[in-house]
Amino acid sequence: MKLYGYFRSSASYRVRIALALKGLDYELQPVHLRRNEQRAPEFLERNPQGLVPALADGDAVLTQSLAIIEYLEERYPEPPLLPAGPADRARVRALAQIVACDVHPINNLRVLQYLEKDLGVDEDARAAWARHWIDGGFAAMEAMLRDDPRTGDHCFGDRPTLADVCLVPQVFNSRRFDLDMARYPTLARINESCMRLPAFADQAPERQPDAE
């Protein structure tokens, strides 16, 4: 497999964690977002959306981090990243989608660049924008997780799931906007539990070969 990604991309970080949790080997092909390599014709042939990550597996080129991770889950079921029961699986997916569908898309590079270049929004206001939308998602996750008996060392029980795979990169991303994690003690605790595992810690952006 070949992963097209960027060290600081949180969607790429999700896929790196999933690959690591499943113990899968792959080749990393960096796509430098600040140099706009995601918009180069050869990358657009792989992903017409011009976004990382993309995962090539044989002739298939997969895009969208959650679709990629679900593909890995189906192809390499062990260890599972989703619990067994349908309602539990829906809960884990819901937590993951708060980050992946409702928080991250309004804070990614192209959105922040649009705010800056097209709408003239200054740096402080862009950071306030990001904090506002991350806070909305994190506050909801905190409320869902805080007193729920299904919460353990991780978002669901004591083993990492898709929800943790999405949470940790978003926590990393939030530091760039000076978000105060003390407001979300359960999320902060789960993030620490995850970062004690090599599959999460080794995939941190600063540890990637393309890190600057």
Ligand SMILES: N[C@@H](CCC(=O)N[C@@H](CS)C(=O)NCC(=O)O)C(=O)O
């Ligand atoms: N929903 C997509 C989001 C992908 C995405 O936004 N990727 C960002 C990096 S985290 C990107 O490639 N940004 C390039 C740009 O904004 O130009 C996924 O989960 O894969």
